Amino acid sequence: MTTHPTTPAETVRHRGHSTVPRSAAMLIMGVCTVYFLLPLWWLFVGATKNREQFTGTSPLWFADFHLADNIRELIAYRDGVFLRWTLNSVVYTGGAALLGTLLAAMCGYALAKYRFPGRELIFNVVLSGVLVPATALALPLFLIFSQVQATNTFWAVFLPSLVNPFGVYLARVYATAGVPDGLLEAARIDGSGEIRTFFTISARLMSPALVTIFLFHFVAVWNNFLLPLIMLSDERLFPVTLGLYSWNTQIAQVPELRGMVIVGSLISIAPLAVAFLLLQRFWRTGISTGAVK
Amino acid sequence: MTQVATHPPQAEPAVPVERAGPARRGRHRYARAVAVFVAPFAILFLLFYVVPIGYAVVQSLYVVQRTGTYGPAQEVFGGLAQYRLVFSDGPFWASVGRMLAFGAVQVPIMLGIALALALLLDSGLVTGRRFFRLAFFVPYAVPGVVAAIMWGFLYSPNLSPLKPITSAVDLLSADTVLWSIANVVTWVYVGYNMLIIYSALMSIPTEMYEAARLDGAGRLRIAWSIKIPLVMPAIVLTTVFSIIGTLQLLSEPQVFRSFSSAVSSTYTPNMTVFSMSAIPNFNLAAAFSVVLALTTFVLSFAFLKATQRKGIQ
Numbered sequence: 001m002t003t004h005p006t007t008p009a010e011t012v013r014h015r016g017h018s019t020v021p022r023s024a025a026m027l028i029m030g031v032c033t034v035y036f037l038l039p040l041w042w043l044f045v046g047a048t049k050n051r052e053q054f055t056g057t058s059p060l061w062f063a064d065f066h067l068a069d070n071i072r073e074l075i076a077y078r079d080g081v082f083l084r085w086t087l088n089s090v091v092y093t094g095g096a097a098l099l100g101t102l103l104a105a106m107c108g109y110a111l112a113k114y115r116f117p118g119r120e121l122i123f124n125v126v127l128s129g130v131l132v133p134a135t136a137l138a139l140p141l142f143l144i145f146s147q148v149q150a151t152n153t154f155w156a157v158f159l160p161s162l163v164n165p166f167g168v169y170l171a172r173v174y175a176t177a178g179v180p181d182g183l184l185e186a187a188r189i190d191g192s193g194e195i196r197t198f199f200t201i202s203a204r205l206m207s208p209a210l211v212t213i214f215l216f217h218f219v220a221v222w223n224n225f226l227l228p229l230i231m232l233s234d235e236r237l238f239p240v241t242l243g244l245y246s247w248n249t250q251i252a253q254v255p256e257l258r259g260m261v262i263v264g265s266l267i268s269i270a271p272l273a274v275a276f277l278l279l280q281r282f283w284r285t286g287i288s289t290g291a292v293k
Numbered sequence: 294m295t296q297v298a299t300h301p302p303q304a305e306p307a308v309p310v311e312r313a314g315p316a317r318r319g320r321h322r323y324a325r326a327v328a329v330f331v332a333p334f335a336i337l338f339l340l341f342y343v344v345p346i347g348y349a350v351v352q353s354l355y356v357v358q359r360t361g362t363y364g365p366a367q368e369v370f371g372g373l374a375q376y377r378l379v380f381s382d383g384p385f386w387a388s389v390g391r392m393l394a395f396g397a398v399q400v401p402i403m404l405g406i407a408l409a410l411a412l413l414l415d416s417g418l419v420t421g422r423r424f425f426r427l428a429f430f431v432p433y434a435v436p437g438v439v440a441a442i443m444w445g446f447l448y449s450p451n452l453s454p455l456k457p458i459t460s461a462v463d464l465l466s467a468d469t470v471l472w473s474i475a476n477v478v479t480w481v482y483v484g485y486n487m488l489i490i491y492s493a494l495m496s497i498p499t500e501m502y503e504a505a506r507l508d509g510a511g512r513l514r515i516a517w518s519i520k521i522p523l524v525m526p527a528i529v530l531t532t533v534f535s536i537i538g539t540l541q542l543l544s545e546p547q548v549f550r551s552f553s554s555a556v557s558s559t560y561t562p563n564m565t566v567f568s569m570s571a572i573p574n575f576n577l578a579a580a581f582s583v584v585l586a587l588t589t590f591v592l593s594f595a596f597l598k599a600t601q602r603k604g605i606q
Contacts, residue, residue, distance in 0.1 A: 021512070025418035032410060033428045036484065039443050040431065042454055046446075059454035103334040110330035114323060122331065129342050131533075131593045133541045135563050136586035139570055139578050140345035143352060160341040168334065194326030223436050225544040226563060230570055241438040245544075248442050249551050262446075265439045273434040277427065 040269070047266040051259055070263045082264055084236060085243035089222070089268075091154075092239050096161035097218040104164050104217075105210055108171025109202060113179065123172070129165035138226040145231065156231040157239075161221045167213040174209035175202065215279060222272065240268045346586065353580035368576070375580035384559040385581065389588070391471065392561055396539035399475040404531055406479070407486035411524075412516050414487075415494040426491070429484035437481065441548035444477045449552060465553035474545050482538070486531045493527035494520060529600050533593045540589045543567070 038060075045062055046054060047070060053063040074082050111123050141160050145151045179202045187197040203210065228242045238246070244264050247257045356371030379385065410429060414422050432440065447453050448464040458464070464473045497520065505515050521528075543563040550556045559565040562585050569578030 022418045025413050028413060029419055029425050033425065036429050036432055039447060042447065043443055103337065106330040107334035110327050114327050116327050126338065129338065131537065131590050132586055133537050133589050135541045135543055136582050137342065137345050139566050139582045140349035141341065142570060143575055143579065144345055144348055163337045163341050194323060195329055225438055226567060230567060241436045244442060245438050245548060248548060261442060265442055268439055269435050273431060276434045
């Protein structure tokens with residue numbers, strides 16, 4: 001039996017030998033695709049139905065297409081609180097990921113490209129930070145923020161979200177591999193300051209890495225549920241996940257919320273899914289560097 | 294950020310590259326640059342990682358005392374009193390045991406599927422690899438809360454498209470709900486772990502297989518004897534992250550409380566911590582946080598050491 005082609009071109013050579021393993025492999029792929037995509041299909045179909053159709057018609061196929069109406073209803077509900085949550089999510093996650101990526105990149109870059117006392121210490125402390133679960137920090141953070149009476153504020157969620165130790169680790173790996181020392185020397189000889197060199201040359205060389213760090217960070221903040229859950233009581237500060245969660249807990253009392261939760265869930269997934277699809281090239285390079293090096 | 298302007302003590306002693314080559318005279322410039330690069334992250338890391346941990350440790354050593362029944366509450370040093378409470382707290386240890394059982398079953402299944410799918414994608418047997426890779430990865434874009442809400446509906450007998458299953462088995466009963474939650478976690482993370490392992494497989498040079506192929510080794514043999522050992526670091530990495538994730542489990546079971554009465558407010562360790570913050574008994578909650586962080590850290594670290602491979606470094 002011939003084995004292991006790694007490029008599509010090579011695959012062609014091996015055709016014909018192995019129809020049985022090939023069909024078995026494709027069957028497994030097909031079953032897994034159904035498993036991974038069916039729930040999302042169900043959500044999409046469900047979001048296009050009105051309330052009677054949701055329970056009355058086949059859950060996996062369309063009835064009348066009410067998606068636009070449902071979205072309008074969702075947005076209008078309680079003075080547009082859902083839009084507010086979406087906006088909050090964008091600011092919490094987008095803002096924290098952008099700023100956090102810059103901070104992690106600068107720190108990782110310095111750890112890779114300069115020798116200074118305490119360098120190893122800082123790196124090891126940051127690396128063990130990767131192993132500390134973010135949720136174990138949520139309660140202590142809550143205690144500290146309540147000392148300064150800052151719980152239930154935007155900053156209570158935003159500031160802790162800026163810190164991303166794994167980003168520092170990735171940035172160090174990338175800077176070591178991707179930014180040649182010779183180039184930095186050349187920049188120095190040309191009279192460029194270190195900080196200017198970072199922003200004009202190094203950051204550009206590291207840009208695929210920066211996108212990866214940004215994505216990882218984005219997902220981490222997006223998924224951090226305990227911190228906003230503990231910190232926030234004012235509904236207007238909620239991120240969209242916490243908002244949907246709170247609606248979901250009220251479905252028993254307010255049945256009309258069920259439709260809102262379904263449509264809201266679909267909307268909350270869409271932007272991230274699209275971003276993933278567009279940026280998947282960066283995911284792959286980033287993941288392989290993180291895992292292999 | 295404004296922190297850049299201030300000079301933090303821990304970044305001050307920064308000294309230039311020892312073998313700086315031609316640019317030796319620029320020593321102090323480098324020190325400043327290093328401070329500017331490191332300080333913003335270091336300050337935030339100190340404030341929102343190191344200080345909270347320290348603060349939790351300190352808080353966990355205090356107890357609240359009242360003089361008389363209605364006297365003012367006063368915090369006094371209580372040594373390890375809170376930890377005695379933690380260690381004698383039945384529901385908490387039940388939840389830890391639940392998570393260990395969950396992890397012992399769910400992590401191998403999830404990583405097994407991820408590894409199998411990665412090997413299949415890499416085997417050359419599959420056409421349309423790009424599509425499958427994406428299809429498996431999409432669930433990772435779904436936040437845990439939303440995934441749990443979605444699956445919660447799918448498990449509910451009156452709404453589910455899985456009627457043949459949900460009418461035969463109650464997926465939300467006390468016996469089954471833990472594994473129903475395990476399915477949600479698996480669904481979200483298989484694709485992500487598969488991508489990590491697959492990327493590691495892609496980075497193996499093809500020449501590695503040539504010799505084995507000439508010796509007559511088949512696909513399975515090559516996968517078992519060459520590919521899996523070579524991607525071991527990636528598998529270790531995903532295992533560590535999965536262990537951390539399991540002990541942190543919160544959003545999925547918290548959401549499932551709306552779907553199943555079998556999920557109590559202390560179902561997972563993190564839910565216990567959360568319910569403490571609502572009571573509130575901060576000193577005890579701090580002790581819970583410390584124990585939980587330590588347990589996670591020790592478990593992940595022990596796993597890294599035990600495998601004797603540099604999965605992270």
